[in-house]
Amino acid sequence: MTSVPDHIEKGDGDVILFLHGVGGGAYSWMPQINSFSMRYRAVAWNMPGYGKSLLEGGMTFPGLAKSLLSLLDDQGWDRVHLVGHSMGGMVAQEFAVDHQDRLLSLTLSATSPAFGRPDGDFQKKFVAARLEPLENGLTMANLAQELVDTMMSEKSDPNGRQLAFDCMADVPAETYRAAVQCIVTFEQRANLPNIQVPALVLAGEHDSNAPAAMMEKMGSKIPGCRYVCLAGLGHLANLEDPQIFDAALSEFIVNASVA
Numbered sequence: 001m002t003s004v005p006d007h008i009e010k011g012d013g014d015v016i017l018f019l020h021g022v023g024g025g026a027y028s029w030m031p032q033i034n035s036f037s038m039r040y041r042a043v044a045w046n047m048p049g050y051g052k053s054l055l056e057g058g059m060t061f062p063g064l065a066k067s068l069l070s071l072l073d074d075q076g077w078d079r080v081h082l083v084g085h086s087m088g089g090m091v092a093q094e095f096a097v098d099h100q101d102r103l104l105s106l107t108l109s110a111t112s113p114a115f116g117r118p119d120g121d122f123q124k125k126f127v128a129a130r131l132e133p134l135e136n137g138l139t140m141a142n143l144a145q146e147l148v149d150t151m152m153s154e155k156s157d158p159n160g161r162q163l164a165f166d167c168m169a170d171v172p173a174e175t176y177r178a179a180v181q182c183i184v185t186f187e188q189r190a191n192l193p194n195i196q197v198p199a200l201v202l203a204g205e206h207d208s209n210a211p212a213a214m215m216e217k218m219g220s221k222i223p224g225c226r227y228v229c230l231a232g233l234g235h236l237a238n239l240e241d242p243q244i245f246d247a248a249l250s251e252f253i254v255n256a257s258v259a
Contacts, residue, residue, distance in 0.1 A: 011037030019088030160239030
C-alpha cells in the first residue's frame with residue numbers, strides 16, 4: 001500500500017496542484033498558494049521523503065506517480081490543474097502517461113522530458129557533482145548556500161531567495177541523495193505527442209538547468225502546447241518574481257478552464 005503524501009492547501013474551487021523540485025518542498029510554492037487561493041483550491045504536495053511524506057522502498061518515477069495518484073484519490077479530487085517544477089515537472093509527465101483523465105491542464109516549469117541514460121558519463125558526473133559536498137561532510141544548508149544563487153537571477157525577490165534557501169536546507173540529506181539518483185533515470189520524450197490536455201511550458205530566460213531553447217523544443221512536441229519564456233528569470237522563476245510567474249500561469253489556467 002502506498003502512503004498518502006503530505007500536502008498544504010488553501011482556498012476553494014478547482015484544484016491547482018503544485019509539485020516541487022529536488023531542492024524544494026511544499027512551502028517553496030507559498031507565493032502561489034497565497035495568490036491562487038483567492039480563486040482556486042491551491043495545493044502543494046511534499047514529494048515522498050519531503051516534509052511528513054514517507055519514502056518507502058526507494059525513489060522511482062513510477063512510484064512517485066503512484067503516490068501522486070494516491071493523494072488525488074484520498075482527497076477525492078477528480079481532476080486537477082497540475083503544475084510541476086523541475087523534478088516535479090518530470091513527475092507530472094510520468095503521471096500524464098496513464099492518468100490524463102485526472103488532469104484539467106498540465107503546466108511544466110523549468111523541467112525536461114528526459115535526462116538521458118543513467119549510466120552515461122554526463123549523468124554520472126552530474127550525480128557525483130551534486131552529492132560530493134555531502135560526501136565531504138557538508139550539510140544541506142551548506143549545499144543550499146552554494147546552489148541557490150546559481151539557480152536564481154540577480155534581481156530575484158529577496159524573500160523568494162530566502163525561501164528557496166530555507167526549503168533546500170530543510171531537505172533531509174538522504175532524500176536529496178535519492179532524488180538526485182532518481183532524476184537521471186527519467187525518460188518520457190516518446191510520450192509528449194500523446195499529451196492531449198491543455199498544456200503550458202514555462203521557461204526562464206536565464207535558466208541554465210532547463211534552458212529555454214530546450215523547453216521550447218519540448219513544448220513543440222506537445223499538441224497545442226503554449227510556450228512562454230519569462231524574461232530575465234532563472235530556474236526558480238516562481239520565487240524570483242512571483243507576479244510575473246503567476247500572471248503567465250493564471251492566464252493559461254483561465255483559458256484552459258473555459259476550453
